[in-house]
Amino acid sequence: MGNAGKFFQNERNLPVNRHFSRKLGLIVLVMLVAEIGALQSAWGGFQKGVAAQRENDYATALKEYRPLAEQGHLGSQLKMGLYYERGYGVPKDDKEAVRWYRMAAEQGDSQARLKLGWMYESGHGVPQSNVEAVRWYRMVAEQGIPKAQLT
Secondary structure, X not given: OOOOOOEXXXXXXXXXXXXXXXXXXXXXXXXXXXXXXXXXXXXXXXXHHHHHHHOOOHHHHHHHHHHHHHOOOHHHHHHHHHHHXXXXXXXXXXXXXXXXXXXXXXXXXXHHHHHHHHHHHHOOOOOOOHHHHHHHHHHHHHOOOHHHHHO
16 A cells, blocks of 8 residues: 555654655745745746836836735835835826835845934925934944945
8 A cells, every 4th residue: 555645753763754744845946936936926927017217217117016006116216206205107296206215124134224314304205304314324324334334
């Protein structure tokens, strides 16, 4: 009858079902392949946005960046902040720029943290606060970014 469903002991002497182990390995493999596919799709959309931006086609760039940004894509979140800060393809809106910069900054992006520091320092989109500005600048300086160390 074989050992497919039988238990064996692993290197820690714990009972393991071989059939279950194979299924679990297959599930993990399928999940990894799906994740790689999603990453490739996100990268492709981001690159389409970059290409559109180079042509000053902000409407197309926004169509590519927005869904990725909403899904947590850091680079797209940074682009959305920039677009709202400067009014590229959308009405200029510093509060919305801060919202997008904060999302990217909370993922550790140094550019977004610098932007937030500047927004707090200047009072654009948020109440002016040197305390908050220094907090964001300090985070960037701790990342080893020279520009923030001079701020």
